[in-house]
Amino acid sequence: xxxxxxxxxxxxxxxxxxxxxxxxxxxxxxxxxxxxxxxxxxxxxxxxxxxxxxxxxxxxxxxxxxxxxxxxxxxxxxxxxxxxxxxxxxxxxxxxxxxxxxxxxxxxxxxxxxxxxxxxxxxxxxxxxxxxxxxxxxxxxxxxxxxxxxxxxxxxxxxxxxxxxxxxxxxxxxxxxxxxxxxxxxxxxx
Numbered sequence: 001x002x003x004x005x006x007x008x009x010x011x012x013x014x015x016x017x018x019x020x021x022x023x024x025x026x027x028x029x030x031x032x033x034x035x036x037x038x039x040x041x042x043x044x045x046x047x048x049x050x051x052x053x054x055x056x057x058x059x060x061x062x063x064x065x066x067x068x069x070x071x072x073x074x075x076x077x078x079x080x081x082x083x084x085x086x087x088x089x090x091x092x093x094x095x096x097x098x099x100x101x102x103x104x105x106x107x108x109x110x111x112x113x114x115x116x117x118x119x120x121x122x123x124x125x126x127x128x129x130x131x132x133x134x135x136x137x138x139x140x141x142x143x144x145x146x147x148x149x150x151x152x153x154x155x156x157x158x159x160x161x162x163x164x165x166x167x168x169x170x171x172x173x174x175x176x177x178x179x180x181x182x183x184x185x186x187x188x189x190x
Contacts, residue, residue, distance in 0.1 A: 016117035016158050019166055023111040023173050026094060028104065032172045036068065036084070039168055043161075045070040045082070061090035061109055077140070079123040080157050082165060085114040113169060117162045119154060 040047035051067035066086040073079050091109035098104055122128075127137045 016119070016154075016162055019115045019162065021111075021113040021115070021166065021169060023113075023175065024109075025173075026096070026106050026108045027111065027173050029107045030105075032169065035172050036165065036168065039165065040070040040082075043072070045072045045080075057090065061092040062088075064088045064091055073123075074153070076124075077121055078153055079120040080161065081118040081120070082157075082161060083114075083116040083118075084165070084169075085116070087112045111173070115162055115166050115169075117157050119157050 037047050047068065047070045049066065050069045051065060053065040055063040055065075057063040064087070066084075068084040068086070070082045070084075071080065088107065089110040089112070091107050094106050094108045096104050096106045122137055127133050
């Protein structure tokens with residue numbers, strides 16, 4: 001007679017746009033991995049490599065795929081995820097002599113990077129256990145969270161996190177733009 005409500009449908013999820021980066025040249029993959037890992041760990045994210053694939057490609061070089069994942073539980077309501085998908089084409093390891101006289105292994109080839117971000121609200125299971133918790137969540141959404149920050153949390157993930165990771169990657173690859181363009185958008189201490 002009465003339909004049972006499924007409270008798991010009350011999860012709120014918002015995806016960010018996907019930004020892409022293409023690069024052709026020589027780069028230090030170990031330095032890129034360590035700098036991005038240190039950046040996420042310094043900002044209290046949990047960072048790990050989900051997928052690493054190495055395909056023996058054409059005579060021009062190998063093909064490699066990396067999938068890096070970072071997650072941060074901001075508070076009881078918000079959970080941030082940042083995913084980086086890196087695909088290298090025609091990759092060859094090259095030994096390079098640095099200006100200090102040391103030798104280092106760099107990678108030569110083409111690079112495709114995708115940056116994705118997600119913001120998940122009410123990610124844990126307590127908010128959809130029963131009707132009481134669902135009503136508490138509805139009250140928080142309608143009266144507390146809306147008045148306190150509204151959509152500002154989305155901007156934090158989009159501009160303070162995703163764009164900064166994109167800038168850090170471009171800087172490590174020594175691409176043309178070496179300055180973070182959005183550093184003053186969200187205030188002085190962004």
